[in-house]
Amino acid sequence: MDAFFVAVELLERPELRGEPVIVGGTAGRGVVSSASYEARAFGVRSAMPMAEALRLCPTAVVLPGQMAKYREHSRRVMSLFEEFTPLVEPLSIDEAFLDVSGALTLFGPPASIARQIRARVLEETGLSCSVGGGASKFVAKLASGKCKPAGTLIISEAETVPFLHTLPVTALWGVGAATATRLRERGITTVRELAETPKQTLICALGTAQGERLHDLAWGRDPRRVETSRREKSVSHEQTFMTDLAGITELERELRAQSDAVARRLRATGLEARGIALKLRWPDFTTVTRSRVLAEPSDTGHRLFREVRELLHEVNPHGRAVRLIGVRADHLVEAGSGLAELPLWEDDRDDEWREAERTIDRALEKFGKHAIRPASLLGRGERRDGTTGLSDRPASLN
Incomplete structure (x- = not known):
């Protein structure tokens, strides 16, 4: 999709077409989520600090992001792709791979299919997309980037x-x-x-x-096939603070909330983690990560927090101020698949905490996300970035 978030916003703000438009956060350390091609001409790009983007393009119109709206438009677009082929692999909210090798008889050669897809998406949603084609996923993705915006580029196998x-x-x-x-x-x-x-x-x-x-x-060799179902590789949660967060107690509280969020996502998807990682970004933007393998797979916030807290004390024992902190659970396995082959904890067994946290899951679902929380997080009130509670954003799958 071409400048997807901006394009969705312009459906409701057509008077801004042709103007430099940025979607992203405006408060404190907000970043650019998407920029119109008019804004990109000034050097604005995704993930750039908003302050820098506005220095480059001071006349830009900045709009706050609305993820629920973007997800709904994404679902509509992906369903249109499936009318051309059932072999659709979403790569992100605004991008997908399509295997059209079985659709040539029905829809014509690849270039024709690409034009039909672009026309259908524009007609049904009002949104523009660029379509690249190739004999492999790698080449198709390169081609789509080369023909943006609103273009088509097909690289044959002989041309690869x-x-x-x-x-x-x-x-x-x-x-x-x-x-x-x-x-x-x-x-x-x-x-x-x-x-x-x-x-x-x-x-x-x-x-x-x-x-x-x-x-x-x-040499153009990329044997990967389009996969209609993707297995998540990790579950992560991170937070960038409006003002640097310092103090070992404060950092631990943030990690506790993030660990709980990651664990809830693991339980909701029937997965357990065999690895845990800590991510810290210092005020000078230097980023460090530390990871370890767990003795047995886990989906409890209690276990993830204990492990990641040890990593925190190894890399930042004095609670030096950080700009960002995050937790990532990886080496994911199906829940229960590792219990028979690995020893259980000798103390503080995971299964007891798992049952308690599943009870909490049910309470949160019924009474809301702040209905119950660990005692260490009580009384936290408003966080530094203006939201209430800690780590309100959901954990993300990758």
Whole structure:
């Protein structure tokens, strides 16, 4: 979808079409969620601090985000995709992969299908999208980015390698700033140069997994299929504060609330975590993460909090001020699948806490999200970012 959040807002604010428009938070440390192409011309981009965005484009109109509305429009768009093929893999709220190999007889060649999809989405929702096509998911995604906004670009299998070899190496998935620097130190700045580098050289520079993967991508090899059901890899919750949060007690209270939120999401989806990670961002934007493997899978906030609190004391024992703090549960497994093969806790057993927290889940569902909470969170009142309670946002699946 093209500038999805902004495009949805403009359905109700058509007078703003053609103007620089930004959707995002305006208070304190608000960030840009989406920007119109007119705003992007000034250098505004997603995830940029709103203050910086307004310095670049002071005439921009800023609108608050409304996620419920965006999710509803997303559902409508995804249902339209399914009229062309049942093989639809949502990648995010505004993006999806479609396997149309079985739809060619009914709808015509790929370029025709792409034009039909764009026309149907515009007709039914008033929203614009760009469609890229290729023999693999990687190439299709690259093509969609190259033809934005409101465009179509199909890269045939025969055109794939020549197309890729014209691109900078940063176009490859997984090549961020650090990887690009390591490659540049070896004289590799384009996909062509990477493709012509011996695989073993890349492995020595980047490690086996990344070296092999990037070499394959540089030659257009991407065997991943479109998956209509995705298994969540992690459940996370993080909070950026309007003013830096300091003090070990305050940080622990935030982690307790986040751990409970993550655990509730795990229980709601029938999953347990075998790993836990802590994320901290200092006021200078430096970010650190620490993780550990749990002795047995868990879906209780009590267990997750105890583990992540130990990580906090390892990396920030004196409660140094932070800009952001977060909890991530990963290495997810089906609930109950690991209990038979791993030893139970010798003390403070998880199953006792699990039953208590499931009782709390039922109370929260019936009486509201602030009906019951750990004693350590009572009396917290209004948080630093103006919301009531701690960690009001739901935990997110990935």
